[in-house]
Amino acid sequence: MKPTLVASLTLCALSSLIIGAAAQDAPVDLVKVGAKTYDTNCAPCHGDKLVSSGIAFDLKRLREDERPRFDNSVTNGKNAMPSWRGIIKEKDLDALWAYIRANAYP
Ligand code: HEC
Numbered sequence: 001m002k003p004t005l006v007a008s009l010t011l012c013a014l015s016s017l018i019i020g021a022a023a024q025d026a027p028v029d030l031v032k033v034g035a036k037t038y039d040t041n042c043a044p045c046h047g048d049k050l051v052s053s054g055i056a057f058d059l060k061r062l063r064e065d066e067r068p069r070f071d072n073s074v075t076n077g078k079n080a081m082p083s084w085r086g087i088i089k090e091k092d093l094d095a096l097w098a099y100i101r102a103n104a105y106p
Pocket of ligand 1: 038041042043044045046055056057059069070073074078079080081082084088096
């Protein structure tokens, strides 16, 4: 093998090691974060693991294009549903949405 080839192969291996390390530091899985936030704040009314008991809207019914509706209802509240303004932060909304979408009806 030519020395330059060895060098570039070594570099290649090194950079994939670095990328591998970076992947571990990547943002924690949004869906998992959303599940936690949901369990704490939403499950009492919307049901354990998104399984609606019928007392509140079934969140699995939200369609992919209803993110604006979701943001609006959660931020401002709706009828018996309290407003989460200042409690649920923007990035928590992203996580909650990811969790809901991951479990939505097909
Ligand atoms: C105190 C009970 C309660 C809690 C806690 C609660 N909700 Fe609700 N939620 C409701 C009720 C009741 C409705 C139905 C409102 C209606 O349409 O009259 C609702 C409706 C909704 C809707 C649909 C509103 C629409 O556009 O029709 C969304 C989205 C929603 N909730 C998200 C959440 C999320 C996310 C959380 C946790 C951060 C949460 N809710 C926590 C009671 C609750």
